[in-house]
Amino acid sequence: MPEDREAATLAARLWLPGEGPAICALRGERLIDVTRAFPTMSALCAEADPAAALTATEGRDVAGLAEVLANSRPEGRDARLPYLLAPVDLQAVKAAGVTFAVSLLERLLEERAKGDPVAAEALRAEVGDLVAGDLSGLRPGSPEAEKVRSVLLARGLWSQYLEVGIGPDAEIFTKAQPLSAVGTGMDCGVLASSRWNNPEPEVVLIVAPDGRVVGATLGNDVNLRDVEGRSALLLGRAKDNNASCAIGPFLRFFDGGFGLDDIRRAEVTLHVQGPDGYALEALSSMRQISRDPLDLVSQMIGPHHQYPDGAALFLGTMFAPTEERDGQGFTHRDGDIVSVSTPKLGALVNRVARAEACPSWEFGAGALMRNLAGRGLLGVFR
Known part of the structure; x- marks a missing residue:
């Protein structure tokens, strides 16, 4: 959790067994379902002031924070209980490369x-x-x-x-499809054929359809170095695979106590704990980014390109592990536990598995619309 979570405006996407995805506000130790006001996180992020809108919206108490966190761990979850999803849904998932x-x-x-x-x-x-x-x-x-x-x-x-x-133009690419990202506690995927790969811990900006930056969260832009190294034209294969994009744990909205300058000063820690006893820890500073976050946002969205459902933008990483493992520098092993953290956004924790063995992505936009229609929520959209 963020170190100052009592003062933070935090939103989560929660899977409610028997219902489906819910948009929730964290209030004290409880998660409050506000899906009847905001059926999607994308809709909430499009508000003129999402933090104020979330704070002012009443809802129903659906879960305790402790029980949800306990059921959102890599060691496994009870499908009968609520657990965290990635805190984005219909937004395009974009990433900026080579920014450090x-x-x-x-x-x-x-x-x-x-x-x-x-x-x-x-x-x-x-x-x-x-x-x-x-x-x-x-x-x-x-x-x-x-x-x-x-x-x-x-x-x-x-x-x-x-x-x-x-050069003048940043690398902005599509990291993953809407709704395909995994949340904290879920397995993140590496292709079985890859022999050289690594996590990429990053801050992720949440951008409204009109280009405003309204909040932030954390991400792991899992990367296959051997694939991209063969050819930059294989970027899609290196980056966009089953469960290869992790985002979370919560979305923190910008408000009077948290804003873009906090992102510019953020220190992001990566910790990898292997099942073989291997451990790696590294720190990266957003102060060393070569392009200001707002510059990256303006290169992603504007008169040249629109995102009607908003976007989540990975800001890039300065971390590329080179420590020896298996005699060839760093590469993942099945069962690695990867933690990406920064004090004001909390920690995103995932276990590494083969992409082919991770749960298949089956809940896309069509499934979401059918689910919301079945719950009588489609008419809520403004």
């Missing part, structure tokens, strides 16, 4: 090594000196960045990753 110098280095290594982790390690020092010496601290699209671009082109070192890392 460290992630730029790792993408360059993947590209030059063609997805081979052993070859990437041999190239690390050479390419690392280039990134650390010439690229960190550059403002993408600036005259200084353009000068570096010209030098690298002349040296034959230009790359598609350098283009989005220091």
Whole structure:
């Protein structure tokens, strides 16, 4: 939970057995169902002031926080009891790539090594000196960045990753389909064929249809490094697989006590605990992002591209683990427990499994509409 949760405006999507997904407000130690006012999280986020709207809406008490958290753990859940879902539904799930110098280095290594982790390690020092010496601290699209671009082109070192890392246009891609993200406590998926992969802990902005940033949560942009390293055209296969997108635990709305500056100052911690006793912990700072979050939002949504149901935007990661595991740097093992946390958003916790073995994604937009219609909630939409 957020360290200041008593002062936070928090919303959750909860699975209520026998009913379906519910939009809930956290009030004290209780989760209050407000689905009759806001059938979807997308509808709530489209309000002029979602935090105020959620606070002012009455609802029914459906569960205690402690019981829901206890039933939202990777070790398994009781399907007869409520549990947390990803706190987004109809929103497009988008992601920004190569927004930190460290992630730029790792993408360059993947590209030059063609997805081979052993070859990437041999190239690390050479390419690392280039990134650390010439690229960190550059403002993408600036005259200084353009000068570096010209030098690298002349040296034959230009790359598609350098283009989005220091060029004027950010990499904005579709991470997952609406309603396909898993929530905290659920298994997150890695393709069985992948031999080099990693978690990507990120802050996720929640954007209303008119482009306003109305809140934030946490995400794990699970990545297959060997797949993307073979070709950037395989980005979809590397990123969008069954259960490969995790978001949660709650959506925290912007209000008088929490806003975009808190995101700009956020420190995000990643912890991986393996079933073999392996442990890894790392910290990344949003202060080191190369593009301001609002710049990334403006490149995603605007006159050039609309999202009528809103969007969730992953802001990118500076974390790419290189510690030895299995003799080739880091890669996941089945059963790894991955925790992504920051004090004001809480912790998103998932267990790693093969994507093919994770529960199939079956509850899409059609299923949601049928469910809401069966509960007499479709007429609530404004």
